[in-house]
Amino acid sequence: MVESPYDENAKQAEPGGLSDKSQQFMATLKKAVVQSKSEKLKSRRRSLAAQRRTTVDEEVIEIVEFLLGEDAFAFELEQLTEVCPLVGVTWIPGSPPFVLGVINLRGQIVPIIDLKTFLGIQAGAVTVFNKALIFQQGQLIVGFLADEVIGAKKLPLSSMQFSVGMLCGATADYVRAVTNDRLVILSADKVLTDSRLNKKAAGNS
Numbered sequence: 173m174v175e176s177p178y179d180e181n182a183k184q185a186e187p188g189g190l191s192d193k194s195q196q197f198m199a200t201l202k203k204a205v206v207q208s209k210s211e212k213l214k215s216r217r218r219s220l221a222a223q224r225r226t227t228v229d230e231e232v233i234e235i236v237e238f239l240l241g242e243d244a245f246a247f248e249l250e251q252l253t254e255v256c257p258l259v260g261v262t263w264i265p266g267s268p269p270f271v272l273g274v275i276n277l278r279g280q281i282v283p284i285i286d287l288k289t290f291l292g293i294q295a296g297a298v299t300v301f302n303k304a305l306i307f308q309q310g311q312l313i314v315g316f317l318a319d320e321v322i323g324a325k326k327l328p329l330s331s332m333q334f335s336v337g338m339l340c341g342a343t344a345d346y347v348r349a350v351t352n353d354r355l356v357i358l359s360a361d362k363v364l365t366d367s368r369l370n371k372k373a374a375g376n377s
Contacts, residue, residue: 232326235357238305238318240288246357247316248348251307251364255321258284258304268368272317275304282306284315285369291346291358309364316363327351 235246236255261273261284270290274283284304287293304315332349348359363369 231329233329233357234324234326236305236324237322237355238303239320239322240293240317241319243293244322244355245287245293246355247305247307247360248357249324251309251360253306253308253313256304256306256315258302258315258317270368275315277306277315280313282313282315284317287316287358287363290366290368291363307360307364309361312364312370314364314369327355327357332357 234249236249236252237244237246239245256275256277258275260275262275263273264271267273270286272284272286274281276282282304303318303321305318305321306313306315331351333352334349346358346362348357348362350356
């Protein structure tokens with residue numbers, strides 16, 4: 173009896189296994205799959221590393237955003253000490269128009285400044301003034317009125333414009349930058365070093 177070619181192939185394969193050619197093919201296929209997965213993982217790692225470098229290299233500033241009327245403004249957080257409810261304000265006779273009065277903050281007398289009047293900001297009509305942003309620079313401690321404090325956040329420098337001129341009626345000297353969505357960032361340093369505050373905020377001429 174003549175054996176068929178199929179019987180011959182069957183002899184070349186191990187019992188219950190694959191022929192040498194099939195095993196070789198499967199090994200090559202497995203190697204290709206492993207290499208493909210490895211390349212995908214390497215590509216993903218390179219992409220994640222690039223994203224991390226972009227995030228790390230992006231310069232940001234931390235700000236506290238607040239409303240004056242319907243318009244949004246911000247200060248950098250560096251010199252902000254706290255945000256407190258505006259209660260118990262005592263008016264001081266003869267004080268400048270931009271000084272609303274003073275509050276007693278844990279034994280510290282703090283003048284409260286109306287930024288709208290102080291900076292000549294033409295903000296919207298809403299005037300709630302229910303919060304005070306307390307800042308300190310050296311011996312000077314003042315509170316700035318805010319209709320509402322939105323909160324703190326980080327902003328990338330790439331989102332800001334630093335040549336702003338006159339904006340919203342505020343003198344350009346006090347404006348640090350404006351973001352792409354028109355958030356006006358005021359310079360706390362320039363406001364706090366203004367001679368009007370240092371000479372008159374506490375009611376001294």
